[in-house]
Amino acid sequence: MQASLVRADGLQIVFRSGRATHVAAQDVTFNLAPGESVGLVGESGSGKSSIGQAIAGLLQPSAGTIDIAPSTAPWPTVQMVFQDPAAALNPRRPVRRLLAEPLEVLSRAMARTVLQGRAVDDLVVAAARAVGLRDEHLQSLPHELSGGQRQRVCIARALLMQPRVLILDEPTSALDLTVQAQILNLLSDLRREHGLTYLFISHDLAVVRHMCERVLVLQHGRVVETGASDQIFAAPAQAYTRRLTEAAQMQPAI
Ligand SMILES: Nc1ncnc2c1ncn2[C@@H]1O[C@H](COP(=O)(O)OP(=O)(O)OP(=O)(O)O)[C@@H](O)[C@H]1O
Ligand SMILES: [Mg+2]
Structure with missing residues (x-):
């Protein structure tokens, strides 16, 4: 097996407001191998951004571990790109x-x-x-x-x-379709040129299929299905994934 660059093990993310608690991620375990592009898909509120932020070190998980392979750089090697570039600048x-x-x-x-x-x-x-x-x-x-x-x-x-890993949280969702395609092409080129590893968060399965070799499907904060993109999109094992792929087919392909 290929060595992992990022390993998340048993991640749990809980938000507390007053007495109410909300579990955004539960027992989430996955690896990112060097150079891989992995999609994180699931409906709105399934915990995608929370998991991405935890991997980027922007949010502390309530339980579980995140291991990032040591590098020679003494600075954080995981960077995040957000959905809304106007708000990020x-x-x-x-x-x-x-x-x-x-x-x-x-x-x-x-x-x-x-x-x-x-x-x-x-x-x-x-x-x-x-x-x-x-x-x-x-x-x-x-x-x-x-x-x-x-x-x-x-x-x-x-x-x-100079990151080794980019967490891309819906990086093209706020853009027009033609601009989306340009940014996706740029991201593909950069990955190749810099040997980057991507965790690509999206609710758009057509985009994920285009960008990612492997996919993690999230439902209510749990990984319910994982595998090669081609296989998951051709023959989803879970009814939930099938619903997501059917919804995606109704949208214009890129
Ligand atoms: N700061 C917060 N405080 C309280 N609850 C939160 C907070 N951030 C997220 N949540 C809750 O955690 C759950 C997961 O949110 P998250 O943003 O990770 O989902 P998502 O899959 O990225 O959704 P979307 O596709 O809409 O971006 C949601 O139910 C959300 O309401
Ligand atoms: Mg999100």
Whole structure:
């Protein structure tokens, strides 16, 4: 078996508000092998984003473990890209600052390898170009960009952290269909070029089929089915997965 880069074991995520508790994930176990793209699908509220946030270290699970294979980089190697790029970007900062600031914070945190002015700017320009932005976009504020361009900024910002794993939480759901296809192609190219591993969260099974070799199907916070995408979409074993695939067939294919 291939060594795993990320291993989630028995994850439980519980939200508490007052006396009420809500279990968003229950006994979720899976591996991500290096270079793999794994889809996480399920209906709204099934726990996809909560699991993604836990893997990205943005949320503490109530039980279970998340092991990420050690790397030579002393910074977090899991980055997350969100559904709504407008909400993820500070509206008052031009793209150049949005991309530079996390790098500057990181380099300050690691006193030995301080990146300064020119070095940061070179990395920012290269990352912007790598995601298909033009140099003049670096001067733009987020609202001066299209939705697709804003998502490219978010992807560039994640890439600048030199991640090994990207958690992509519905990265194209807020975009028009043609722009969706462009961003999906960009993500496929970046995965190949950088040897990235993806956890690709989506309720859109056509997109997942296109992007992922393997799929985890979530229902009410539990993994109810898992396997190769082709196999799951051709012959889903669970009635729940069948319902999801039938709903997807009613939507336009990409
Ligand atoms: N911060 C929170 N506080 C309380 N409950 C939460 C919180 N975040 C999520 N939940 C609940 O946890 C469950 C799972 O939410 P989650 O956002 O992970 O689902 P999802 O599969 O990503 O849904 P969607 O497809 O709509 O994005 C939902 O019932 C949700 O209401
Ligand atoms: Mg979600």
